[in-house]
Amino acid sequence: MTFLLPALLLKILxxxxxxxxxxxxxxxxxxxxxxxxxxxxxxxxxxSPYPTDPYRNVSFWPVGWGQLTNRGKEQHFELGKWLRExxxxxxxxxYSRDDIYIRSTDVDRTLMSAESNLAxxxxxxxxxxxxxxxxxxxxxxxxxxxIDDMILAGKKLCPRxxxxxxxxxxxxxxxxxxxxxxQLYEYLSKHSGAEIHDLVSLEYLYDTxxxxxxxxxxxxxxxxxxxxxxxxxxxxYSFTFQAFTPLLQRLKSGPLLKELIxxxxxxxxxxxxxxxxxxxxSAHDSTVANLLxxxxxxxxxxxxxxxxxxxELWKNADEEYxxxxxxxxxxxxxxxxxxxxxxxxxxxxxxxxxxxxxxxxNWEEECSVExxxxxxLNSLSIIALALSGLLAVLxxxxxxxxxxxxxxKKSASYYYHHVHTEEx
Numbered sequence: 057m058t059f060l061l062p063a064l065l066l067k068i069l070x071x072x073x074x075x076x077x078x079x080x081x082x083x084x085x086x087x088x089x090x091x092x093x094x095x096x097x098x099x100x101x102x103x104s105p106y107p108t109d110p111y112r113n114v115s116f117w118p119v120g121w122g123q124l125t126n127r128g129k130e131q132h133f134e135l136g137k138w139l140r141e142x143x144x145x146x147x148x149x150x151y152s153r154d155d156i157y158i159r160s161t162d163v164d165r166t167l168m169s170a171e172s173n174l175a176x177x178x179x180x181x182x183x184x185x186x187x188x189x190x191x192x193x194x195x196x197x198x199x200x201x202x203i204d205d206m207i208l209a210g211k212k213l214c215p216r217x218x219x220x221x222x223x224x225x226x227x228x229x230x231x232x233x234x235x236x237x238x239q240l241y242e243y244l245s246k247h248s249g250a251e252i253h254d255l256v257s258l259e260y261l262y263d264t265x266x267x268x269x270x271x272x273x274x275x276x277x278x279x280x281x282x283x284x285x286x287x288x289x290x291x292x293y294s295f296t297f298q299a300f301t302p303l304l305q306r307l308k309s310g311p312l313l314k315e316l317i318x319x320x321x322x323x324x325x326x327x328x329x330x331x332x333x334x335x336x337x338s339a340h341d342s343t344v345a346n347l348l349x350x351x352x353x354x355x356x357x358x359x360x361x362x363x364x365x366x367x368e369l370w371k372n373a374d375e376e377y378x379x380x381x382x383x384x385x386x387x388x389x390x391x392x393x394x395x396x397x398x399x400x401x402x403x404x405x406x407x408x409x410x411x412x413x414x415x416x417x418n419w420e421e422e423c424s425v426e427x428x429x430x431x432x433l434n435s436l437s438i439i440a441l442a443l444s445g446l447l448a449v450l451x452x453x454x455x456x457x458x459x460x461x462x463x464x465k466k467s468a469s470y471y472y473h474h475v476h477t478e479e480x
Contacts, residue, residue: 086378088369089320089323089370090320090323090334091368092337093334093364093367094316094347094365095135095169095362095363095364096340096360096361096363097128097163097166097361098125098130098172099125099131100361101121102264102267103122103264105121105264106248107249107250108248109264111273116273122163122164123165124168128169131361132169132170132173133172134176135173135176136177137176137177139177140177155333155334156332156336157332158195158197159336160197160198160199160338161199161209161339162200162209167199167338171197175192178195206311208337210298210342214419214423216422216423216425217303217308221297224300224301234254240290244258244261247279248261255293255294256294256297259291259358262283269284288358292356296356298345298346299345305349305414306413306414307416308350309343309347309414310415312337312343312347316335320379324369324377344363344365345359348383348393351381351395353383360386364384364390366380366382366384369404376403378401378404380392380402395407395410395411396410397410
């Protein structure tokens, strides 16, 4: 028992050091090996106005609809500085492609947010300072067209996902929820001119009002009885829909979770100090919400601008790997999240076991398996109908042939019957 105490004490100190001082990348208890960063873009203009919107003229939003604002650029610049402070002893000051990989959805505001973030994380120093009057350097950001992106944008066509989501939206629970809010929907539709028929369409309207309110624009009088109180909670709950069931989680955020795990696996098998130290993903509020839902740690809310998930891989003194997941949804320090069935400092193998049902094998096949199955059923049905038709034709032909045969036989019997004549 006495022999086990030092090892136990080291583990306790390791857990304590991570929870208390996440910025410390190395101490007597363990070493930070890798960080996955997933965040929402910064402040933006409304994605689109509603029909009766008094601020629907683009002159109110000079940068255009759904675009990153100067406020949003500043938010991500500050977040980049925060990341530099937190990981300063882990991530080298000078940028190197060997240390970090950045990916963004193929949307202006997420690409620009990543650029702003990197300006705060990697201000050029020494030989990387290419312009004496400019404290900025270009850093590559990778992206994929949304139509082909199943990892970050989650918009690549997945028929099985669409069918499963439709089932959720048409479920008894959702119908009852919509029934309870029917009067609110009708009120919002009447005054906004938009068709509000469920929580998703309500959230779109809420978001526009929220942005206008952030910019101190006077909202129409009709909003006073519903915004934000009656709409905020419903809008927040709508962020659970895209990953509402285990299947939706597996098909929607599963590819992203699979990549985050793959990043950690590479770090483990390549060894500390060899591979990349950070993987950064610039995305949307739905991306953040869906990933938290998939991990089973989402408290329904609208993820604010720059909301960020940190998935850290640590190695302790016993060469054991642990995963620590934190969520930062304000300027305060991030909160460490606890997965159901694990501790805040979750052993890597335990983390893999807890999330394995949410990670797809072959995503393309899983997305199409139901459609292929239905296609096969339809094909079999067509073949069956064709065979039935052929059998019916053959049977009908057989009956007609039999009738003709017997008629012919009867006719022959009549004409060749012995006839008595006068000569006999």
